[in-house]
Amino acid sequence: GAVVSQHPSRVICKSGTSVKIECRSLDFQATTMFWYRQFPKQSLMLMATSNEGSKATYEQGVEKDKFLINHASLTLSTLTVTSAHPEDSSFYICSARADTSTDTQYFGPGTRLTVL
Amino acid sequence: GENVEQHPSTLSVQEGDSAVIKCTYSDSASNYFPWYKQELGKRPQLIIDIRSNVGEKKDQRIAVTLNKTAKHFSLHITETQPEDSAVYFCAARLQAGTALIFGKGTTLSVSS
Numbered sequence: 621g622a623v624v625s626q627h628p629s630r631v632i633c634k635s636g637t638s639v640k641i642e643c644r645s646l647d648f649q650a651t652t653m654f655w656y657r658q659f660p661k662q663s664l665m666l667m668a669t670s671n672e673g674s675k676a677t678y679e680q681g682v683e684k685d686k687f688l689i690n691h692a693s694l695t696l697s698t699l700t701v702t703s704a705h706p707e708d709s710s711f712y713i714c715s716a717r718a719d720t721s722t723d724t725q726y727f728g729p730g731t732r733l734t735v736l
Numbered sequence: 737g738e739n740v741e742q743h744p745s746t747l748s749v750q751e752g753d754s755a756v757i758k759c760t761y762s763d764s765a766s767n768y769f770p771w772y773k774q775e776l777g778k779r780p781q782l783i784i785d786i787r788s789n790v791g792e793k794k795d796q797r798i799a800v801t802l803n804k805t806a807k808h809f810s811l812h813i814t815e816t817q818p819e820d821s822a823v824y825f826c827a828a829r830l831q832a833g834t835a836l837i838f839g840k841g842t843t844l845s846v847s848s
Contacts, residue, residue, distance in 0.1 A: 652833060654835045654836075661843075662840070662841070663825060663838045663839065663840045663841050664780070664825065664838045665838075666835045666836075666837065666838075669834070669835050713779060713780070715836075717833075722832075723768045723770075723785065723787070723829070723832070724770075724782060724785070725770075725782075725836055727772075727779040727780050727781075728779060729778065729779045730777075730778070730779055732777075
């Protein structure tokens with residue numbers, strides 16, 4: 621099956637710093653990638669949709685200047701949490717879809733961000 | 737936009753019993769409904785999915801039913817085993833290319 625990786629799996633940073641999370645599709649080209657955020661014991665909340673080569677579409681309430689998303693190639697999307705604060709601490713998960721004819725979304729293993 | 741409601745939030749069953757989780761969606765244009773299983777700290781894993789042109793789908797102990805008129809779909813797990821214990825999420829998708837919208841999840845506990 622299709623494999624999606626994320627790096628890093630876990631990151632601890634100080635308040636005010638920026639953190640970059642990478643999402644890669646390892647064995648397929650992902651025209652679309654999605655970024656979700658999951659708080660403990662809660663559901664996956666969609667943050668943004670990114671299509672390769674174009675600007676990401678953010679969900680209502682998600683600050684695009686705080687959560688920078690870049691989808692520069694068909695196998696890589698990055699999420700940068702800028703000027704992170706403790707309330708940004710969460711589990712960030714990406715998912716990827718190969719093309720518009722494919723229903724299945726493959727999830728990455730997630731990144732646990734802790735902001736001190 | 738699409739809204740997905742899921743219940744119950746927690747479900748405890750004895751090993752061997754059946755478990756049923758129900759979801760409703762708001763947008764009648766949604767056409768794809770997957771179910772994911774997530775173990776603590778791990779990624780969601782697709783366990784079964786159904787498209788709007790099908791009313792029921794089964795895969796061994798797992799089945800999903802869809803009622804388009806009522807806009808609800810359900811996950812059925814038969815002969816539950818302790819390893820079925822996890823959080824289960826339903827999701828709905830409006831059209832190809834758009835994101836999945838998830839329900840709030842059901843924590844299933846199967847005791848032996």
